[in-house]
Amino acid sequence: MTRIIMHGCNGKMGQVISGIVANDPETSIVAGIDISDHMDNPYPVYTRIEDLDVDGDVIIDFSIASAVPTVLNYAKSRKIPLVLCTTGLTEEQIATVNEASKEIAILLSANMSLGVNLLLNLVKKAAKTLTGANFDIEIVEKHHNQKIDAPSGTALAFADSINESLNHEYTYNYDRSTSRVKREGQEIGIHAVRGGTIVGDHAIIFAGQDEVVELHHSALSKDIFAVGAVNAAKFLSQKCQGMYDMQNVIENY
Ligand SMILES: NC(=O)c1ccc[n+]([C@@H]2O[C@H](COP(=O)([O-])OP(=O)(O)OC[C@H]3O[C@@H](n4cnc5c(N)ncnc54)[C@H](O)[C@@H]3O)[C@@H](O)[C@H]2O)c1
Numbered sequence: 001m002t003r004i005i006m007h008g009c010n011g012k013m014g015q016v017i018s019g020i021v022a023n024d025p026e027t028s029i030v031a032g033i034d035i036s037d038h039m040d041n042p043y044p045v046y047t048r049i050e051d052l053d054v055d056g057d058v059i060i061d062f063s064i065a066s067a068v069p070t071v072l073n074y075a076k077s078r079k080i081p082l083v084l085c086t087t088g089l090t091e092e093q094i095a096t097v098n099e100a101s102k103e104i105a106i107l108l109s110a111n112m113s114l115g116v117n118l119l120l121n122l123v124k125k126a127a128k129t130l131t132g133a134n135f136d137i138e139i140v141e142k143h144h145n146q147k148i149d150a151p152s153g154t155a156l157a158f159a160d161s162i163n164e165s166l167n168h169e170y171t172y173n174y175d176r177s178t179s180r181v182k183r184e185g186q187e188i189g190i191h192a193v194r195g196g197t198i199v200g201d202h203a204i205i206f207a208g209q210d211e212v213v214e215l216h217h218s219a220l221s222k223d224i225f226a227v228g229a230v231n232a233a234k235f236l237s238q239k240c241q242g243m244y245d246m247q248n249v250i251e252n253y
């Protein structure tokens with residue numbers, strides 16, 4: 001049995017995970033943490049992580065970037081593995097996460113779904129082949145109107161994966177409205193759309209001379225992220241210190 005501490009338990013993802021864990025005999029949520037305590041949960045909820053006095057095997061975090069330093073410090077001080085799913089982290093915060101992984105196991109992933117994690121590999125092959133023929137690369141992501149960060153962590157992960165396969169020679173362009181110039185060859189345009197209840201949609205567009213190749217992922221429900229996070233928690237609860245990602249988890253699917 002993997003005992004989970006759910007950080008951000010009263011948010012949209014925290015509640016979907018609570019539902020999935022309730023039907024999974026291999027996991028249980030032993031405590032939740034959320035600054036907003038307005039839900040009925042079948043486990044104790046703390047508004048301050050410092051007050052948490054329940055043992056757990058792993059923490060899952062779906063909260064907000066500004067809350068990440070606190071949960072990271074707690075995980076470090078108690079030596080508890082941390083599945084970090086919150087997006088919008090600054091470069092400094094990511095550096096702190098990397099530093100903390102010298103002491104505890106951390107799995108950091110902007111997208112817990114199987115499809116996106118498969119696609120993160122496929123875009124590398126497409127980028128290598130198509131940029132050789134001068135194709136331009138643009139990423140368009142769409143999310144619901146409650147999302148705070150932009151562009152999505154997943155769009156950035158796609159850009160980073162592509163750039164890694166291109167020897168980090170590409171720059172990112174988030175805004176074409178401030179300059180009147182043609183696009184650079186070695187750039188990746190990244191664009192965010194926000195509206196309604198769109199769960200999560202990513203298109204990676206390779207546009208060449210007279211042909212366009214588009215790789216596309218659509219999330220049809222938040223369950224795909226929750227299932228991935230619970231699988232990641234089971235995986236990480238057994239691990240020693242170090243940085244992990246969803247590639248390590250989907251290898252076992
Ligand atoms: N990695 C993935 O697959 C994936 C999937 C979906 C969402 N996300 C990310 O997860 C995060 C949460 O998404 P959501 O849709 O559940 O958001 P949400 O706003 O519905 O939930 C966030 C919860 O965190 C709580 N919270 C805020 N500050 C806190 C603090 N200091 N301490 C404890 N709890 C705090 C809020 O009260 C809220 O209940 C976002 O960054 C989102 O981009 C990642």
Ligand SMILES: O=C(O)C1=N[C@H](C(=O)O)CCC1
Nearest residue numbers: 087110111147152153154200
């Ligand atoms: O709903 C969100 O917020 C999501 N955020 C992630 C991101 O920023 O990439 C993943 C998809 C859902």
